[in-house]
Amino acid sequence: MAAKTSRKPKTSVTGPAYTVPGLTTEQGGRVAAALQQRLDALTDLGLTLKHIHWNVVGPHFIAVHRMLDPQVEAVRGFADEVAERIATLGVAPVGTPGALVARRTWDDYAVGRAGAVEHLGALDLVYQGVIAEHRQVAEEVEEADPVTNDLLITQLGQLELFHWFVRAHLENSGGELVTQGARTETDAAGRVSRGRRRSA
Numbered sequence: 001m002a003a004k005t006s007r008k009p010k011t012s013v014t015g016p017a018y019t020v021p022g023l024t025t026e027q028g029g030r031v032a033a034a035l036q037q038r039l040d041a042l043t044d045l046g047l048t049l050k051h052i053h054w055n056v057v058g059p060h061f062i063a064v065h066r067m068l069d070p071q072v073e074a075v076r077g078f079a080d081e082v083a084e085r086i087a088t089l090g091v092a093p094v095g096t097p098g099a100l101v102a103r104r105t106w107d108d109y110a111v112g113r114a115g116a117v118e119h120l121g122a123l124d125l126v127y128q129g130v131i132a133e134h135r136q137v138a139e140e141v142e143e144a145d146p147v148t149n150d151l152l153i154t155q156l157g158q159l160e161l162f163h164w165f166v167r168a169h170l171e172n173s174g175g176e177l178v179t180q181g182a183r184t185e186t187d188a189a190g191r192v193s194r195g196r197r198r199s200a
């Protein structure tokens with residue numbers, strides 16, 4: 001008869017084998033899971049910004065094309081910081097495209113070759129989603145892990161600045177955004193084109 005064994009699994013289902021000092025492994029696991037969602041969003045944002053950089057056309061091409069590369073660089077850096085925080089918390093960050101697509105809760109960016117303001121109208125919506133969720137996760141982790149909160153808050157300052165760069169192209173002299181009330185990227189891009197035709 002084989003000896004009875006009572007081997008415990010190497011990793012707990014509720015958290016990693018270890019995490020940063022001062023957090024329970026369950027807390028570390030929860031913070032890492034929330035960060036994985038931010039890693040997915042930032043990776044997606046970096047790719048989307050490059051897609052726009054390549055597909056923008058029309059009279060404002062060079063301004064928008066050039067404006068986006070520093071944003072891509074910064075956003076890729078943010079993804080790296082988030083992934084390394086997940087690893088620091090004792091969890092393996094997942095950075096593969098298939099896993100991202102399987103997990104994400106949003107649709108692919110919907111605009112192909114298009115004018116600068118159409119893309120910026122759609123990008124306004126993309127930034128709205130990323131920033132709102134970054135803030136939400138920053139608040140959720142604040143009590144358990146102020147270090148992760150600080151990381152996300154610092155990134156938010158830059159993301160909000162980039163969002164303003166985008167919105168400044170969509171604002172009229174009365175301070176209103178032409179994309180106000182748009183629910184989808186194509187809706188936002190359409191509102192921008194209709195606004196431009198009306199003012200032409």
Ligand SMILES: [Fe+2]
Nearest residue numbers: 053054065069
């Ligand atoms: Fe380029």
